[in-house]
Amino acid sequence: MLKGTEVLTTAQMRAIESAAMASGQVTGLDLMERAGRAVADQIRLRWPKAGRATVLCGPGNNGGDGYVVARLLHRAGWQVRVLGMDNTPGPDAAEMKRQWQMIGGIAPLTERELRNGPESDACVDAIFGTGLTRAPEGEIAAILAHLGGSGGRDHRPCVVSVDCPSGMCMDSGAMLGQPRTGGGFAPHARLTVAFDSPKPGHLIGLGPVLCGALVVADIGLQSWRERTLDGPGQRPVRLQAIWPGFDIPDQRFRSPTATLGKHSVSGSHKYSHGHALVLAGGPAKGGAARLSARAALRIGAGLVTVGPSREALHEHSGPPDALMRLAIDDAGGLCDLLADKRINAVCIGPGCGIGRAADLLADLLRARRATVLDADVLTALSRNADLMAGLHGDCVLTPHMGEFARLFPDLAERLEETPTQGPAWSKLDAAREAAARCGAVVLLKGPDTVIAHPDGRARIHSAFDVPWLATAGAGDVLAGMITGLLARGLTPLDAASLGTLIHARAARLFGPGLIADDLPDIVPQVLRALQKFQSSSSVATALPMT
Numbered sequence: 035m036l037k038g039t040e041v042l043t044t045a046q047m048r049a050i051e052s053a054a055m056a057s058g059q060v061t062g063l064d065l066m067e068r069a070g071r072a073v074a075d076q077i078r079l080r081w082p083k084a085g086r087a088t089v090l091c092g093p094g095n096n097g098g099d100g101y102v103v104a105r106l107l108h109r110a111g112w113q114v115r116v117l118g119m120d121n122t123p124g125p126d127a128a129e130m131k132r133q134w135q136m137i138g139g140i141a142p143l144t145e146r147e148l149r150n151g152p153e154s155d156a157c158v159d160a161i162f163g164t165g166l167t168r169a170p171e172g173e174i175a176a177i178l179a180h181l182g183g184s185g186g187r188d189h190r191p192c193v194v195s196v197d198c199p200s201g202m203c204m205d206s207g208a209m210l211g212q213p214r215t216g217g218g219f220a221p222h223a224r225l226t227v228a229f230d231s232p233k234p235g236h237l238i239g240l241g242p243v244l245c246g247a248l249v250v251a252d253i254g255l256q257s258w259r260e261r262t263l264d265g266p267g268q269r270p271v272r273l274q275a276i277w278p279g280f281d282i283p284d285q286r287f288r289s290p291t292a293t294l295g296k297h298s299v300s301g302s303h304k305y306s307h308g309h310a311l312v313l314a315g316g317p318a319k320g321g322a323a324r325l326s327a328r329a330a331l332r333i334g335a336g337l338v339t340v341g342p343s344r345e346a347l348h349e350h351s352g353p354p355d356a357l358m359r360l361a362i363d364d365a366g367g368l369c370d371l372l373a374d375k376r377i378n379a380v381c382i383g384p385g386c387g388i389g390r391a392a393d394l395l396a397d398l399l400r401a402r403r404a405t406v407l408d409a410d411v412l413t414a415l416s417r418n419a420d421l422m423a424g425l426h427g428d429c430v431l432t433p434h435m436g437e438f439a440r441l442f443p444d445l446a447e448r449l450e451e452t453p454t455q456g457p458a459w460s461k462l463d464a465a466r467e468a469a470a471r472c473g474a475v476v477l478l479k480g481p482d483t484v485i486a487h488p489d490g491r492a493r494i495h496s497a498f499d500v501p502w503l504a505t506a507g508a509g510d511v512l513a514g515m516i517t518g519l520l521a522r523g524l525t526p527l528d529a530a531s532l533g534t535l536i537h538a539r540a541a542r543l544f545g546p547g548l549i550a551d552d553l554p555d556i557v558p559q560v561l562r563a564l565q566k567f568q569s570s571s572s573v574a575t576a577l578p579m580t
C-alpha cells in the first residue's frame with residue numbers, strides 16, 4: 035500500500051510516541067513543540083492577519099500542546115487569552131505551561147470565564163486528546179457544551195481542536211457520556227489538527243461531523259511508526275483509510291499494458307475479466323437486480339448474466355443489450371448453471387425475495403464462488419443458522435445498520451449503548467467481530483462504511499459529504515460493483531474497498547439529485563479519473579491529507 039493510508043488506534047499512537055522518545059533521538063518536548071506548531075501554522079494559514087485567540091488548556095499533554103499554540107500565536111502578533119487548570123501536568127506540559135507563563139497569565143478554565151471573555155476569532159480546544167478515559171463532568175462538560183453552541187447558535191465559537199474535539203473518544207468517534215446518534219452538545223470544530231495519522235474516531239461515528247476539516251500533521255514519527263508497527267515480530271498495520279493515497283488493487287487502473295492476475299490485459303478476452311451472475315427474483319421485482327447487473331457490467335466484468343425466475347424473465351428484456359438473461363427456477367437450475375466454472379462471481383439478494391434467496395443460498399454457498407450477499411438474502415441468513423454456518427472466505431456481506439442488527443443483534447445492541455469509558459466500542463469493532471464470527475468480509479454501510487476481514491484487517495471509508503447517496507437502490511448498485519470487481523479477480527476485501535470508493539466518487543461527481551440509476555453510468559468517468567491518479571501515484575503520495 036502507498037504511505038498515508040494507515041489509521042492508528044490511540045494505543046498504537048502511544049506506543050509509537052514512546053518508541054520515538056525511548057530512542058533518545060527525539061524528546062517529548064520536541065514532539066509537543068512540533069504538534070503545537072502544526073496547529074498554530076494551520077490557524078495562521080486560515081487567518082493570515084493576526085487576530086484574537088482563546089486557548090483552552092486541559093490537565094494533560096493535549097493542554098501542553100495548547101500552551102505551545104498560545105506562545106506561537108502570541109509570537110505571530112495574535113492577542114491570546116489562555117484558560118487553564120490549576121494542576122501540575124506531566125513534565126513536558128509543565129514546561130510548556132511555564133514558558134507560556136513567562137509571556138501571559140492563565141485564567142481559570144470555567145464556562146463563566148469563557149462566556150464572559152472577549153470575543154475571539156479562534157477558540158483553540160486543547161482540553162483532552164488521546165488521554166480521555168471517561169465522560170467529562172461538571173465545569174469541563176459545561177465548557178464543551180458551550181463550544182457546541184449551548185449558549186445559542188450565534189454564540190458558538192469558531193473552534194480549532196487539537197488532535198480531536200475534546201470529549202470525543204478517538205477510537206470510536208463517540209462522545210463519552212452522550213448518545214451515539216448525537217443530539218447532545220459537543221464541540222463542533224471548524225478545523226481539527228491530528229498528529230501523524232488519523233485515528234478511527236476521526237472517520238467514523240460522530241467524528242467526521244465534529245472534527246470539521248481534518249488536517250493530519252506530520253510530527254516526524256514516520257520511521258518509528260514503521261518500526262513499531264511493521265518491524266520484526268510486530269503486528270502489521272491492520273487498519274486503513276480508503277482515501278487519496280489508497281492503492282487501487284487492480285492493475286488495470288494503472289497502465290493499459292499491465293497484467294491482471296495471470297492474464298495479460300493486452301492479450302485478454304472477456305472471460306479473463308470474469309463472468310458475473312446476478313440472481314434476480316420473481317415478477318415485479320426486477321429493478322434492484324438490474325441495477326446491480328448494470329453496475330457489474332460498467333465496472334468491468336467481462337460478462338454479466340441476470341437470473342430471475344422463469345415467469346419474471348420477460349421483465350428483463352430492456353436495455354442494456356450487453357446483459358445476458360437466463361431463467362433460474364430453483365436450486366437445481368442454479369447448480370446446473372454453476373457447472374460452468376467460468377461464472378466466477380455471484381450477487382444474491384437485491385430484489386430476490388427472502389424465500390427464494392433462502393432456497394438458493396445453501397447450494398450457492400456450496401458452489402464456493404465469490405459471492406456478494408445483500409438485502410433479502412441477509413434477512414434469510416439472519417433466520418437460518420445453518421445458512422450462516424455455510425458462509426466462506428469468498429463471501430462479502432453488505433448490510434446496512436438495520437440488516438446488521440438482524441444478523442448480529444448483540445453487536446448492534448452494544449452500539450446503541452451510551453459510551454461512558456474510552457476506548458468505546460465502535461462500528462469498527464462491531465464489523466470486525468461480525469467478520470470474525472461469520473468467516474466472511476463484512477461491509478457495514480453508512481456515511482461511514484467499515485469493511486472488515488475475518489483476519490482482523492479493516493478499512494474505513496468516510497463519505498459524509500455525499501448525503502444524496504442515501505437513495506433507494508444505491509445499495510443494489512454497490513453490490514453489483516463489488517460483484518463485478520470480484521469477477522475481475524479482486525480479493526473480497528479489495529473488491530469491497532474499491533467498490534465503495536468508486537460508488538461514493540460516482541455520487542460525488544453526479545451531485546445532488548442523484549438517483550441510483552445514474553450511478554452505473556458515471557462509473558467510466560470515475561475509472562478514468564482513478565487511472566490518471568494512479569499513473570501519477572508518486573504525486574498522490576505527496577498530497578497533503580486534508
Ligand SMILES: NC(=O)C1=CN([C@@H]2O[C@H](COP(=O)(O)OP(=O)(O)OC[C@H]3O[C@@H](n4cnc5c(N)ncnc54)[C@H](OP(=O)(O)O)[C@@H]3O)[C@@H](O)[C@H]2O)[C@@H](O)CC1
Pocket residue numbers: 051062065066067069070092093094095096097098099161162163164165166167168169170171174196197229
Ligand atoms: N505523548 C506525546 O509525547 C505527545 C502527545 N501529544 C498530545 O498529548 C495528548 C495526549 O496527552 P495525554 O496522554 O496527557 O492525555 P490528554 O488527552 O491530555 O488528557 C489526559 C488528562 O486528562 C485527564 N482526564 C481524562 N479524562 C478526563 C475526564 N473525563 N475528566 C477530567 N479529566 C480527565 C487525565 O486524568 P486522569 O484520567 O489521569 O484522572 C489526564 O490528566 C495527545 O492527544 C496530543 O495532543 C502531542 O504533544 C504529541 C506528543
Ligand SMILES: Nc1ncnc2c1ncn2[C@@H]1O[C@H](COP(=O)(O)OP(=O)(O)O)[C@@H](O)[C@H]1O
Pocket residue numbers: 409434479480481483497498499500501502503504505506507508509510511512537
Ligand atoms: N448519509 C449518507 N451519506 C453517504 N452515503 C450514505 C449515507 N447513507 C447511506 N449511504 C450509502 O448509500 C448506500 C445505501 O445502501 P442501502 O441502505 O442498502 O440502500 P438500498 O437498500 O436502497 O439500496 C450505501 O452504500 C451506504 O453506504
Ligand SMILES: [K+]
Pocket residue numbers: 096159160161162163195196197198199200
Ligand atoms: K482537544
